[in-house]
Amino acid sequence: MYVYSIFNMAEKKFTVLDLLNLDLSGHDALHLKCIAGRRGLPRAITSPEINRPGLALCGFYESFANNRLQLFGRGEVAYLNRLHQENSSESIKFFLESQLPCCVFTYNLEPTEEFRQIAEENCCPLLQTDLTSTEFTHRILRVFSNTFAPKTTQHGVLVEVYGIGILLNGHSGVGKSETALELVERGHRLVADDIIDIRCVNGNTLLGRGANTMISHHMEIRGLGIINISQLYGVGAIRNQKEVQLVVKLEDWDSTKTYDRLGTEQKYKELLGVKVPMIEIPVKPGRNLPIIIEAAAMNERLKNMGYNSAKDFNLNILKWIETGDAKIAYNSNDDSY
Protein backbone atom coordinates (compact mmCIF):
# COMPACT_ATOMS: atom_id res chain seq x y z
CA MET A 1 0.00 0.00 0.00
CA TYR A 2 1.44 3.34 -0.95
CA VAL A 3 0.35 6.08 1.42
CA TYR A 4 0.88 9.35 -0.37
CA SER A 5 1.33 11.91 2.32
CA ILE A 6 1.50 15.67 2.14
CA PHE A 7 4.28 15.79 4.73
CA ASN A 8 7.29 17.93 4.01
CA MET A 9 10.62 16.59 5.15
CA ALA A 10 10.29 17.86 8.71
CA GLU A 11 8.28 15.95 11.31
CA LYS A 12 4.72 17.30 11.29
CA LYS A 13 1.76 16.36 13.46
CA PHE A 14 -0.75 14.00 11.87
CA THR A 15 -4.11 15.73 12.18
CA VAL A 16 -7.67 14.53 11.63
CA LEU A 17 -7.70 16.73 8.53
CA ASP A 18 -4.64 14.86 7.22
CA LEU A 19 -6.51 11.59 7.78
CA LEU A 20 -9.43 12.85 5.70
CA ASN A 21 -7.07 14.04 2.95
CA LEU A 22 -5.11 10.80 2.57
CA ASP A 23 -5.04 9.56 -0.98
CA LEU A 24 -6.16 5.95 -0.58
CA SER A 25 -8.04 3.81 -3.06
CA GLY A 26 -9.44 0.34 -3.58
CA HIS A 27 -8.95 -1.95 -0.60
CA ASP A 28 -7.26 0.80 1.40
CA ALA A 29 -9.90 3.50 1.05
CA LEU A 30 -11.52 4.66 4.28
CA HIS A 31 -14.58 6.46 2.77
CA LEU A 32 -14.53 9.06 5.54
CA LYS A 33 -16.48 12.28 5.67
CA CYS A 34 -16.85 14.82 8.45
CA ILE A 35 -20.43 15.21 9.72
CA ALA A 36 -19.85 17.51 12.70
CA GLY A 37 -17.23 19.32 14.77
CA ARG A 38 -15.29 20.76 11.82
CA ARG A 39 -13.52 23.18 14.10
CA GLY A 40 -11.72 20.24 15.67
CA LEU A 41 -10.20 19.00 12.41
CA PRO A 42 -6.73 20.41 13.22
CA ARG A 43 -6.58 18.10 16.27
CA ALA A 44 -3.60 15.78 16.17
CA ILE A 45 -3.82 11.99 16.20
CA THR A 46 -0.97 10.81 18.39
CA SER A 47 -1.71 7.14 18.90
CA PRO A 48 -1.58 4.37 16.27
CA GLU A 49 -4.41 2.49 17.98
CA ILE A 50 -8.19 2.79 18.15
CA ASN A 51 -10.70 2.41 20.95
CA ARG A 52 -14.31 1.27 21.17
CA PRO A 53 -15.71 3.45 23.95
CA GLY A 54 -18.25 1.04 25.43
CA LEU A 55 -16.92 1.19 29.02
CA ALA A 56 -16.44 4.98 28.97
CA LEU A 57 -19.97 5.64 27.75
CA CYS A 58 -21.24 3.57 30.68
CA GLY A 59 -19.27 5.67 33.09
CA PHE A 60 -16.18 3.51 33.69
CA TYR A 61 -13.19 5.74 32.97
CA GLU A 62 -10.25 3.85 34.41
CA SER A 63 -7.60 3.27 31.69
CA PHE A 64 -9.70 5.23 29.25
CA ALA A 65 -7.62 5.67 26.13
CA ASN A 66 -8.74 9.20 25.33
CA ASN A 67 -5.79 9.85 22.99
CA ARG A 68 -7.07 7.27 20.52
CA LEU A 69 -9.54 7.50 17.66
CA GLN A 70 -12.93 6.37 19.00
CA LEU A 71 -14.93 3.88 16.94
CA PHE A 72 -18.73 3.90 17.16
CA GLY A 73 -20.25 0.73 15.72
CA ARG A 74 -23.76 -0.64 15.95
CA GLY A 75 -23.53 -1.46 19.65
CA GLU A 76 -22.27 1.96 20.64
CA VAL A 77 -24.93 3.78 18.59
CA ALA A 78 -27.64 1.58 20.09
CA TYR A 79 -26.40 2.62 23.53
CA LEU A 80 -26.45 6.28 22.51
CA ASN A 81 -30.07 5.86 21.42
CA ARG A 82 -30.86 4.27 24.81
CA LEU A 83 -29.25 7.25 26.58
CA HIS A 84 -31.38 9.54 24.40
CA GLN A 85 -34.54 7.70 25.48
CA GLU A 86 -33.50 7.97 29.12
CA ASN A 87 -32.70 11.65 28.55
CA SER A 88 -29.30 11.19 30.12
CA SER A 89 -26.32 13.04 28.67
CA GLU A 90 -23.87 13.23 31.59
CA SER A 91 -21.63 10.44 30.36
CA ILE A 92 -21.70 11.84 26.81
CA LYS A 93 -20.61 15.26 28.12
CA PHE A 94 -17.78 13.77 30.18
CA PHE A 95 -16.73 11.63 27.23
CA LEU A 96 -16.62 14.46 24.71
CA GLU A 97 -14.93 16.89 27.08
CA SER A 98 -11.77 14.75 27.25
CA GLN A 99 -9.47 15.76 24.42
CA LEU A 100 -10.31 13.02 21.92
CA PRO A 101 -8.80 13.19 18.45
CA CYS A 102 -12.11 12.25 16.77
CA CYS A 103 -15.05 9.80 16.67
CA VAL A 104 -15.82 7.61 13.67
CA PHE A 105 -19.31 6.22 13.03
CA THR A 106 -19.31 3.09 10.88
CA TYR A 107 -22.12 1.53 8.77
CA ASN A 108 -23.10 5.16 7.91
CA LEU A 109 -24.74 5.36 11.35
CA GLU A 110 -25.81 8.73 12.73
CA PRO A 111 -25.10 10.07 16.22
CA THR A 112 -28.02 11.30 18.32
CA GLU A 113 -28.88 15.00 18.31
CA GLU A 114 -27.42 15.62 21.81
CA PHE A 115 -24.23 13.81 20.92
CA ARG A 116 -23.81 15.92 17.79
CA GLN A 117 -24.52 19.12 19.72
CA ILE A 118 -22.12 18.35 22.58
CA ALA A 119 -19.46 17.36 20.03
CA GLU A 120 -19.85 20.73 18.27
CA GLU A 121 -19.55 22.54 21.61
CA ASN A 122 -16.34 20.70 22.40
CA CYS A 123 -14.95 20.92 18.86
CA CYS A 124 -14.65 17.16 18.62
CA PRO A 125 -14.71 16.04 14.97
CA LEU A 126 -17.34 13.40 14.11
CA LEU A 127 -16.52 11.35 11.04
CA GLN A 128 -18.66 8.84 9.21
CA THR A 129 -17.89 5.91 6.92
CA ASP A 130 -20.02 3.35 5.12
CA LEU A 131 -17.58 0.54 5.93
CA THR A 132 -18.32 -2.12 8.52
CA SER A 133 -16.58 -1.77 11.88
CA THR A 134 -14.28 -4.72 11.22
CA GLU A 135 -13.27 -3.59 7.76
CA PHE A 136 -12.72 -0.04 8.92
CA THR A 137 -10.63 -1.31 11.85
CA HIS A 138 -8.36 -3.32 9.55
CA ARG A 139 -7.87 -0.45 7.16
CA ILE A 140 -7.31 2.28 9.73
CA LEU A 141 -4.78 0.17 11.63
CA ARG A 142 -2.86 -0.30 8.38
CA VAL A 143 -2.92 3.44 7.75
CA PHE A 144 -1.72 4.19 11.27
CA SER A 145 0.98 1.54 11.07
CA ASN A 146 2.32 3.34 8.01
CA THR A 147 1.94 6.83 9.42
CA PHE A 148 3.49 6.14 12.81
CA ALA A 149 6.21 3.81 11.60
CA PRO A 150 9.73 4.68 12.80
CA LYS A 151 11.49 6.54 10.02
CA THR A 152 15.00 7.43 9.05
CA THR A 153 16.71 9.02 6.09
CA GLN A 154 19.67 7.43 4.32
CA HIS A 155 22.03 8.86 1.77
CA GLY A 156 22.39 6.39 -1.07
CA VAL A 157 20.59 4.97 -4.07
CA LEU A 158 17.74 2.46 -3.82
CA VAL A 159 17.33 0.12 -6.77
CA GLU A 160 15.40 -3.07 -7.44
CA VAL A 161 17.45 -5.82 -9.09
CA TYR A 162 15.76 -9.15 -9.93
CA GLY A 163 13.11 -8.41 -7.34
CA ILE A 164 15.58 -7.63 -4.54
CA GLY A 165 15.62 -4.11 -3.09
CA ILE A 166 19.24 -2.98 -2.87
CA LEU A 167 20.44 0.11 -1.07
CA LEU A 168 23.74 1.35 -2.47
CA ASN A 169 25.80 3.17 0.16
CA GLY A 170 29.12 4.91 -0.02
CA HIS A 171 30.91 8.25 -0.08
CA SER A 172 30.05 10.92 -2.61
CA GLY A 173 31.79 10.31 -5.87
CA VAL A 174 32.40 6.59 -5.38
CA GLY A 175 29.99 5.79 -8.20
CA LYS A 176 26.60 4.94 -6.71
CA SER A 177 24.54 6.95 -9.20
CA GLU A 178 26.56 5.79 -12.19
CA THR A 179 26.21 2.16 -11.09
CA ALA A 180 22.47 2.66 -10.65
CA LEU A 181 22.27 4.18 -14.12
CA GLU A 182 23.88 1.14 -15.68
CA LEU A 183 21.59 -1.15 -13.70
CA VAL A 184 18.59 0.76 -15.09
CA GLU A 185 20.07 0.40 -18.57
CA ARG A 186 20.29 -3.36 -17.99
CA GLY A 187 16.59 -3.50 -17.23
CA HIS A 188 16.39 -3.01 -13.47
CA ARG A 189 14.47 -0.33 -11.62
CA LEU A 190 15.35 2.86 -9.85
CA VAL A 191 13.39 3.64 -6.70
CA ALA A 192 15.19 6.79 -5.60
CA ASP A 193 18.52 8.56 -5.84
CA ASP A 194 20.30 10.39 -3.05
CA ILE A 195 17.78 10.71 -0.23
CA ILE A 196 15.98 7.57 0.78
CA ASP A 197 13.20 7.63 3.36
CA ILE A 198 13.05 4.34 5.17
CA ARG A 199 10.08 3.26 7.32
CA CYS A 200 9.96 0.20 9.55
CA VAL A 201 6.57 -1.52 9.38
CA ASN A 202 5.58 -4.49 11.50
CA GLY A 203 8.87 -4.27 13.34
CA ASN A 204 10.72 -6.32 10.72
CA THR A 205 10.15 -4.85 7.25
CA LEU A 206 11.98 -1.83 5.91
CA LEU A 207 10.21 0.09 3.16
CA GLY A 208 12.25 2.60 1.25
CA ARG A 209 11.18 5.35 -1.11
CA GLY A 210 12.37 8.73 -2.34
CA ALA A 211 12.08 11.37 0.32
CA ASN A 212 10.87 14.09 -1.95
CA THR A 213 8.22 13.49 -4.61
CA MET A 214 9.31 16.62 -6.50
CA ILE A 215 12.69 15.22 -7.41
CA SER A 216 11.88 11.53 -7.34
CA HIS A 217 13.26 9.41 -10.18
CA HIS A 218 15.75 12.10 -11.07
CA MET A 219 19.43 11.30 -10.84
CA GLU A 220 22.48 13.47 -10.68
CA ILE A 221 25.37 12.27 -12.81
CA ARG A 222 28.63 14.18 -12.75
CA GLY A 223 29.24 15.48 -16.22
CA LEU A 224 25.63 15.10 -17.32
CA GLY A 225 23.82 16.94 -14.58
CA ILE A 226 20.34 16.06 -13.44
CA ILE A 227 18.47 13.57 -15.63
CA ASN A 228 14.90 12.31 -15.43
CA ILE A 229 14.95 8.52 -15.47
CA SER A 230 11.22 8.03 -15.99
CA GLN A 231 11.32 10.18 -19.12
CA LEU A 232 14.53 8.67 -20.49
CA TYR A 233 13.83 5.01 -19.77
CA GLY A 234 10.09 4.82 -19.29
CA VAL A 235 7.76 3.77 -16.53
CA GLY A 236 9.19 0.24 -16.51
CA ALA A 237 12.45 1.61 -15.16
CA ILE A 238 11.07 3.15 -12.02
CA ARG A 239 9.33 2.09 -8.86
CA ASN A 240 7.86 4.20 -6.09
CA GLN A 241 8.58 2.06 -3.09
CA LYS A 242 10.58 -1.10 -2.36
CA GLU A 243 11.59 -3.17 0.65
CA VAL A 244 15.27 -2.77 1.57
CA GLN A 245 16.60 -6.33 1.49
CA LEU A 246 20.30 -5.90 0.87
CA VAL A 247 22.80 -3.13 1.55
CA VAL A 248 25.75 -2.83 -0.81
CA LYS A 249 28.53 -0.66 0.55
CA LEU A 250 30.80 0.68 -2.18
CA GLU A 251 34.26 1.62 -0.96
CA ASP A 252 37.46 2.72 -2.61
CA TRP A 253 39.77 -0.25 -2.79
CA ASP A 254 41.82 -0.32 0.39
CA SER A 255 44.82 -2.59 -0.03
CA THR A 256 45.23 -2.90 3.73
CA LYS A 257 41.72 -4.18 4.28
CA THR A 258 40.67 -7.81 4.04
CA TYR A 259 37.57 -8.22 1.89
CA ASP A 260 35.29 -11.19 2.26
CA ARG A 261 36.59 -13.82 -0.15
CA LEU A 262 34.46 -16.74 0.96
CA GLY A 263 30.97 -15.36 1.41
CA THR A 264 30.26 -17.54 4.43
CA GLU A 265 30.31 -14.75 6.97
CA GLN A 266 27.24 -12.59 6.79
CA LYS A 267 27.67 -8.95 7.72
CA TYR A 268 24.66 -6.89 8.70
CA LYS A 269 23.70 -3.25 8.80
CA GLU A 270 21.18 -2.27 11.41
CA LEU A 271 18.49 0.18 10.31
CA LEU A 272 15.61 1.08 12.63
CA GLY A 273 16.27 -2.06 14.63
CA VAL A 274 16.16 -4.42 11.65
CA LYS A 275 19.30 -6.31 10.55
CA VAL A 276 19.75 -6.10 6.81
CA PRO A 277 22.39 -8.26 5.10
CA MET A 278 25.30 -6.13 3.93
CA ILE A 279 28.09 -6.71 1.48
CA GLU A 280 31.13 -4.51 0.98
CA ILE A 281 32.38 -4.17 -2.55
CA PRO A 282 35.72 -2.51 -3.31
CA VAL A 283 35.64 -0.11 -6.23
CA LYS A 284 38.59 -0.03 -8.60
CA PRO A 285 38.77 1.14 -12.22
CA GLY A 286 37.99 -1.73 -14.53
CA ARG A 287 35.77 -3.66 -12.12
CA ASN A 288 32.28 -4.18 -13.47
CA LEU A 289 30.09 -3.14 -10.54
CA PRO A 290 26.63 -3.69 -12.06
CA ILE A 291 27.46 -7.33 -12.86
CA ILE A 292 28.70 -7.85 -9.31
CA ILE A 293 25.53 -6.30 -7.93
CA GLU A 294 23.35 -8.47 -10.18
CA ALA A 295 25.18 -11.54 -8.95
CA ALA A 296 24.74 -10.36 -5.36
CA ALA A 297 21.00 -9.92 -5.92
CA MET A 298 20.64 -13.41 -7.38
CA ASN A 299 22.69 -14.86 -4.55
CA GLU A 300 20.43 -13.11 -2.08
CA ARG A 301 17.40 -14.64 -3.77
CA LEU A 302 18.97 -18.09 -3.49
CA LYS A 303 19.71 -17.53 0.17
CA ASN A 304 16.10 -16.53 0.76
CA MET A 305 15.07 -19.80 -0.86
CA GLY A 306 17.33 -21.73 1.44
CA TYR A 307 20.37 -22.39 -0.74
CA ASN A 308 23.57 -20.81 0.53
CA SER A 309 26.15 -21.27 -2.24
CA ALA A 310 29.20 -20.66 -0.07
CA LYS A 311 28.06 -22.99 2.71
CA ASP A 312 27.08 -25.74 0.26
CA PHE A 313 30.48 -25.38 -1.37
CA ASN A 314 32.22 -25.85 1.96
CA LEU A 315 30.09 -28.89 2.86
CA ASN A 316 30.99 -30.47 -0.45
CA ILE A 317 34.66 -29.81 0.18
CA LEU A 318 34.41 -31.42 3.60
CA LYS A 319 32.72 -34.49 2.15
CA TRP A 320 35.35 -34.72 -0.56
CA ILE A 321 38.14 -34.50 1.99
CA GLU A 322 36.48 -37.15 4.17
CA THR A 323 36.04 -39.59 1.32
CA GLY A 324 39.62 -38.88 0.29
CA ASP A 325 40.82 -39.85 3.78
CA ALA A 326 38.67 -42.97 3.82
CA LYS A 327 40.07 -44.14 0.46
CA ILE A 328 43.66 -43.65 1.59
CA ALA A 329 42.99 -45.65 4.75
CA TYR A 330 41.34 -48.43 2.73
CA ASN A 331 44.07 -48.67 0.12
CA SER A 332 47.15 -48.23 2.25
CA ASN A 333 49.24 -50.94 3.96
CA ASP A 334 48.74 -49.41 7.31
CA ASP A 335 47.33 -52.05 9.68
CA SER A 336 46.10 -49.65 12.32
CA TYR A 337 42.58 -49.73 10.84
Place this chain on the structure above:
Amino acid sequence: MIEKILTVKNRAGIHARPAAIIAQTANKFQSEISITRDDATVNAKSIMGVIAMGAGYNTQLTITVEGPDESEAVAVLENLFDSKFEEE
Protein backbone atom coordinates in the same frame (compact mmCIF):
# COMPACT_ATOMS: atom_id res chain seq x y z
CA MET B 1 33.22 18.62 14.65
CA ILE B 2 31.86 22.08 13.96
CA GLU B 3 28.21 23.10 13.81
CA LYS B 4 27.06 26.42 12.46
CA ILE B 5 23.68 27.96 11.82
CA LEU B 6 23.34 29.76 8.51
CA THR B 7 20.42 31.64 7.01
CA VAL B 8 19.34 31.54 3.39
CA LYS B 9 19.55 35.11 2.11
CA ASN B 10 18.46 34.52 -1.47
CA ARG B 11 14.96 35.65 -2.38
CA ALA B 12 14.47 32.56 -4.54
CA GLY B 13 15.71 30.17 -1.88
CA ILE B 14 17.97 27.24 -2.65
CA HIS B 15 17.01 26.13 -6.13
CA ALA B 16 19.06 24.07 -8.56
CA ARG B 17 21.89 26.54 -9.16
CA PRO B 18 22.71 27.42 -5.54
CA ALA B 19 22.36 23.75 -4.63
CA ALA B 20 24.90 22.83 -7.28
CA ILE B 21 27.30 25.49 -5.99
CA ILE B 22 26.94 24.23 -2.41
CA ALA B 23 27.52 20.62 -3.48
CA GLN B 24 30.51 21.46 -5.65
CA THR B 25 32.07 23.54 -2.88
CA ALA B 26 31.44 20.84 -0.29
CA ASN B 27 33.04 18.24 -2.53
CA LYS B 28 36.32 20.12 -2.51
CA PHE B 29 36.82 19.26 1.15
CA GLN B 30 37.70 15.93 2.67
CA SER B 31 35.46 16.41 5.69
CA GLU B 32 31.96 15.00 5.98
CA ILE B 33 29.55 17.89 5.56
CA SER B 34 25.86 17.66 6.30
CA ILE B 35 23.04 20.20 6.38
CA THR B 36 20.10 19.94 8.71
CA ARG B 37 16.75 21.64 8.32
CA ASP B 38 14.37 21.07 11.25
CA ASP B 39 14.63 17.28 11.60
CA ALA B 40 15.89 16.33 8.17
CA THR B 41 19.59 15.91 7.53
CA VAL B 42 21.16 15.63 4.07
CA ASN B 43 24.66 15.10 2.77
CA ALA B 44 25.86 18.47 1.46
CA LYS B 45 27.96 16.81 -1.21
CA SER B 46 24.90 15.62 -3.07
CA ILE B 47 22.98 18.09 -5.21
CA MET B 48 19.72 16.19 -5.02
CA GLY B 49 19.93 16.16 -1.28
CA VAL B 50 20.41 19.90 -0.99
CA ILE B 51 17.57 20.60 -3.44
CA ALA B 52 15.24 18.19 -1.64
CA MET B 53 15.42 20.25 1.54
CA GLY B 54 13.31 22.88 -0.18
CA ALA B 55 14.94 25.71 1.79
CA GLY B 56 13.32 29.05 0.96
CA TYR B 57 14.19 32.61 1.80
CA ASN B 58 15.10 33.13 5.47
CA THR B 59 15.28 29.44 6.29
CA GLN B 60 17.66 28.53 9.08
CA LEU B 61 20.00 25.67 8.24
CA THR B 62 22.54 23.98 10.50
CA ILE B 63 25.70 22.78 8.82
CA THR B 64 27.73 20.08 10.54
CA VAL B 65 31.30 19.55 9.40
CA GLU B 66 33.64 16.84 10.61
CA GLY B 67 37.09 16.11 9.27
CA PRO B 68 40.66 17.32 8.77
CA ASP B 69 39.73 20.54 6.98
CA GLU B 70 36.59 21.36 8.95
CA SER B 71 37.35 24.97 9.92
CA GLU B 72 38.26 25.90 6.37
CA ALA B 73 35.09 24.26 5.07
CA VAL B 74 32.86 26.12 7.51
CA ALA B 75 34.45 29.46 6.61
CA VAL B 76 34.05 28.93 2.89
CA LEU B 77 30.44 27.78 3.23
CA GLU B 78 29.59 30.71 5.45
CA ASN B 79 31.01 33.08 2.82
CA LEU B 80 28.97 31.34 0.18
CA PHE B 81 25.71 31.85 2.06
CA ASP B 82 26.61 35.47 2.85
CA SER B 83 27.39 36.24 -0.77
CA LYS B 84 23.94 34.87 -1.69
CA PHE B 85 25.62 32.26 -3.89
CA GLU B 86 26.83 35.01 -6.20
CA GLU B 87 23.29 35.58 -7.43
CA GLU B 88 22.16 39.01 -6.28
